[in-house]
Amino acid sequence: xxxxxxxxxxxxxxxxxxxxxxxxxxxxxxxxxxxxxxxxxxxxxxxxxxxxxxxxxxxxxxxxxxxxxxxxxxxxxxxxxxxxxxxxxxxxxxxxxxxxxxxxxxxxxxxxxxxxxxxxxxxxxxxxxxxxxxxxxxxxxxxxxxxxxxxxxxxxxxxxxxxxxxxxxxxxxxxxxxxxxxxxxxxxxxxxxxxxxxxxxxxxxxxxxxxxxxxxxxxxxxxxxxxxxxxxxxxxxxxxxxxxxxxxxxxxxxxxxxxxxxxxxxxxxxxxxxxxxxxxxxxxxxxxxxxxxxxxxxxxxxxxxxxxxxxxxxxxxxxxxxxxxxxxxxxxxxxxxxxxxxxxxxxxxxxxxxxxxxxxxxxxxxxxxxxxxxxxxxxxxxxxxxxxxxxxxxxxxxxxxxxxxxxxxxxxxxxxxxxxxxxxxxxxxxxxxxxxxxxxxxxxxxxxxxxxxxxxxxxxxxxxxxxxxxxxxxxxxxxxxxxxxxxxxxxxxxxxxxxxxxxxxxxxxxxxxxxxxxxxxxxxxxxxxxxxxxxxxxxxxxxxxxxxxxxxxxxxxxxxxxxxxxxxxxxxxxxxxxxxxxxxxxxxxxxxxxxxxxxxxxxxxxxxxxxxxxxxxxxxxxxxxxxxxxxxxxxxxxxxxxxxxxxxxxxxxxxxxxxxxxxxxxxxxxxxxxxxxxxxxxxxxxxxxxxxxxxxxxxxxxxxxxxxxxxxxxxxxxxxxxxxxxxxxxxxxxxxxxxxxxxxxxxxxxxxxxxxxxxxxxxxxxxxxxxxxxxxxxxxxxxxxxxxxxxxxxxxxxxxxxxxxxxxxxxxxxxxxxxxxxxxxxxxxxxxxxxxxxxxxxxxxxxxxxxxxxxxxxxxxxxxxx
RNA sequence: GCGGGCGUGAUGGAAUGGUAGACAUACCAGACUUAAAAUCUGGAGGGCGUAAGCCCGUGUGGGUUCGAGUCCCACCGCCCGCACCA
Numbered sequence: 001x002x003x004x005x006x007x008x009x010x011x012x013x014x015x016x017x018x019x020x021x022x023x024x025x026x027x028x029x030x031x032x033x034x035x036x037x038x039x040x041x042x043x044x045x046x047x048x049x050x051x052x053x054x055x056x057x058x059x060x061x062x063x064x065x066x067x068x069x070x071x072x073x074x075x076x077x078x079x080x081x082x083x084x085x086x087x088x089x090x091x092x093x094x095x096x097x098x099x100x101x102x103x104x105x106x107x108x109x110x111x112x113x114x115x116x117x118x119x120x121x122x123x124x125x126x127x128x129x130x131x132x133x134x135x136x137x138x139x140x141x142x143x144x145x146x147x148x149x150x151x152x153x154x155x156x157x158x159x160x161x162x163x164x165x166x167x168x169x170x171x172x173x174x175x176x177x178x179x180x181x182x183x184x185x186x187x188x189x190x191x192x193x194x195x196x197x198x199x200x201x202x203x204x205x206x207x208x209x210x211x212x213x214x215x216x217x218x219x220x221x222x223x224x225x226x227x228x229x230x231x232x233x234x235x236x237x238x239x240x241x242x243x244x245x246x247x248x249x250x251x252x253x254x255x256x257x258x259x260x261x262x263x264x265x266x267x268x269x270x271x272x273x274x275x276x277x278x279x280x281x282x283x284x285x286x287x288x289x290x291x292x293x294x295x296x297x298x299x300x301x302x303x304x305x306x307x308x309x310x311x312x313x314x315x316x317x318x319x320x321x322x323x324x325x326x327x328x329x330x331x332x333x334x335x336x337x338x339x340x341x342x343x344x345x346x347x348x349x350x351x352x353x354x355x356x357x358x359x360x361x362x363x364x365x366x367x368x369x370x371x372x373x374x375x376x377x378x379x380x381x382x383x384x385x386x387x388x389x390x391x392x393x394x395x396x397x398x399x400x401x402x403x404x405x406x407x408x409x410x411x412x413x414x415x416x417x418x419x420x421x422x423x424x425x426x427x428x429x430x431x432x433x434x435x436x437x438x439x440x441x442x443x444x445x446x447x448x449x450x451x452x453x454x455x456x457x458x459x460x461x462x463x464x465x466x467x468x469x470x471x472x473x474x475x476x477x478x479x480x481x482x483x484x485x486x487x488x489x490x491x492x493x494x495x496x497x498x499x500x501x502x503x504x505x506x507x508x509x510x511x512x513x514x515x516x517x518x519x520x521x522x523x524x525x526x527x528x529x530x531x532x533x534x535x536x537x538x539x540x541x542x543x544x545x546x547x548x549x550x551x552x553x554x555x556x557x558x559x560x561x562x563x564x565x566x567x568x569x570x571x572x573x574x575x576x577x578x579x580x581x582x583x584x585x586x587x588x589x590x591x592x593x594x595x596x597x598x599x600x601x602x603x604x605x606x607x608x609x610x611x612x613x614x615x616x617x618x619x620x621x622x623x624x625x626x627x628x629x630x631x632x633x634x635x636x637x638x639x640x641x642x643x644x645x646x647x648x649x650x651x652x653x654x655x656x657x658x659x660x661x662x663x664x665x666x667x668x669x670x671x672x673x674x675x676x677x678x679x680x681x682x683x684x685x686x687x688x689x690x691x692x693x694x695x696x697x698x699x700x701x702x703x704x705x706x707x708x709x710x711x712x713x714x715x716x717x718x719x720x721x722x723x724x725x726x727x728x729x730x731x732x733x734x735x736x737x738x739x740x741x742x743x744x745x746x747x748x749x750x751x752x753x754x755x756x757x758x759x760x761x762x763x764x765x766x767x768x769x770x771x772x773x774x775x776x777x778x779x780x781x782x783x784x785x786x787x788x789x790x791x792x793x794x795x796x797x798x799x800x801x802x803x804x805x806x807x808x809x810x811x812x813x814x815x816x817x818x819x820x821x822x823x824x825x826x827x828x829x830x831x832x833x834x835x836x837x838x839x840x841x842x843x844x845x846x847x848x849x850x851x852x853x854x855x856x857x858x859x860x861x862x863x864x865x866x
Numbered sequence: 867g868c869g870g871g872c873g874u875g876a877u878g879g880a881a882u883g884g885u886a887g888a889c890a891u892a893c894c895a896g897a898c899u900u901a902a903a904a905u906c907u908g909g910a911g912g913g914c915g916u917a918a919g920c921c922c923g924u925g926u927g928g929g930u931u932c933g934a935g936u937c938c939c940a941c942c943g944c945c946c947g948c949a950c951c952a
Contacts, residue, residue, distance in 0.1 A: 217870060218947055226951080258952060271952090311950080337950040347952045355867080356950050387867090432951055556947080617892090635877085668878050668890065676878065680891060688890090691905090738880070738889035810885040815933045817885055855932050861884045865932045
């Protein structure tokens, strides 16, 4: 008998698959297509065990669909632009391009031995000019269709690195790399008009039944639809001798938006953003205001930075009139907590019913008036804001003393209607979702294909000039990435071009695109990676949509929302068929692979982390192999280089082979949950695969024949087909694997004849093949089957073969199990009842009591009620 | 603060409202072996009992049901997302 040697087996079958190009996807309208895609990796240089789990899941689906007659597209590529490449160049010298492509080579080399059923011929990286050139073409089409525009926007600006930072890159108000205080700066940037699609992106979520509810909810919250009232306060022109200030010209109204018009009579001030046009006007006129606005703008725009910031206000001296009581004047404050980007950049402050306004009013001594109490109690001192539900009864205390406004279920709706009816503002729907700023002041990204001409303005590049390639050198010399700022900006020649419109000397745009643009349409490009347009319609029409998309929950909002927007844009610009308005039919978000952290403490009490190989496990405790000191164990932690708990798939393949790694990452936990990598688990998987190998090779060598046990084995086989198919079909991989363990034991112990055993072994190999394709091919050959198991049809369970003739039924008395009987499956209820009541244990437990009722659930249970 | 999810043996986890703990790890015992490894067989939620068996048991407390890990209500704990969003 030969031994299970994964290194030999895996290389052999991978070569066989490659030779026959079994995973090459070719358009074939005679077969149903199936497009399975895993979120493509960033080329960091190393494959992570988390990648292995992600791609294994996709591979199981891919192989299963192929076996059930589908024409499968299963591609792989690299999300290759982005800051890490530039950071590597800054730190270690070299060029982002060389770093990236060398990493891609390394990662492909690491991925290939996993035996994924990928069509490698379709591979691309987003930094390939062939890809980003098409992305530039898309950009131009989007521009023409009005889906992209330029505007001023407030951004996080790092004054040392001289670049815009994403919110995630701002830590404690400081640049993550430079440690410099981040400024809020207004810059002219390119934006995608995603907010135009807010309502549609929101309502379509309801139809996306095969997406996790959690992701749909997260997107719903992110889009953030709200209904409210928009209305204007009129500002008050003051007489000369007044200590109040008249509003500057052109500012006789302040528009505000509110979702709580039912609290309008509790207003005590009007607040405007430091970026509000009125604030800016005052800033120009008054240095005091300018100083305040500058201070208020300081600090990042991250949630964290905002949370820590104190409420700051500046009384402008301007007042405005309450719309329901023109004698009632409210002071106008500039306040740091009001965002210009949301609503109108101005609010009415209602301290009694808003925590934030309460804090502000307390600090600046503004009145706090409840609108939810009868007029005589309204001035009652509140210790904190009372935030009413949206259907509470509303009293309009001032001007409408004691009058109950609310009539229907929703006080807000009633208030909106009331205000509209009285000529105060109109109902407005607002969204939290803002337009997607795509400009980045970085080198390693897709150049934005426009030219700035002194006479023509912003001119789109001509399509025949695409791709606009990134320069590799800087006027013959290597680009110096250690200088802060964008190398494209200071490049001696790259910027200089002829205006595509008038031909005069002009300057190329030096901003590049956010890398999320790259990943917003790569799934469409995979349908025709060689096309000389972004997509080729006949291929897109055949392969789209992605039938199953698999990736991490961390992309629940940005990537998945941007892609949904892009699919719409690509449809409008004729690059995707109309059915692809939602590009991902089904989405699955998988959990992480975690690993225990082992640590001891040094003399100063700081933790010292140890590699798993340096630790010996005994009775659930961990001891250092060197010295024997006991370690602290943190189970199930996210893998992190600094904690020394990273598992390298390459090492696992070397020790156990790819099939072991594939089986293990699917086996222990449900795929949506985290799975903990354990050495003992990997070892056990390897042993199990070795056992399967032995069992099947024994069976292959056994003589033919039949025995009385054949039927029983075949029944178990059909049950296994049924259960494993169900599991694989519904992302129940762990359950499918549990069933396969059970079926393997059944097969090993069966006394069935050689023929039945061979049949069962063949089926076992097939059922395992999506998870352990190499081993399965070997078993297939061992059992004398022709061709590749990879190309064999999936076994079909015969329901007639799975039926048990007799069933074991527990008998309960008042819900407690007291006995069990074995009966024919189709025994009539009355007979089952009679038999149950005649059992010794039942008679004993009843102790002479007469049953009130006997419930018989055929094939399941008998419950006797006393 | 708002929104969502989850609590089951030592551990990861199974259970269309119908025998809770499948399967796996760790553990224990036995076989084989001079021995170890490998392999094979078996055990195992807790308590009482020689045993048959009985009692308890899915975070806590209630409820619905012949029957609840599963459905409903309240509470406790943990995890995730969002957040000066007007």
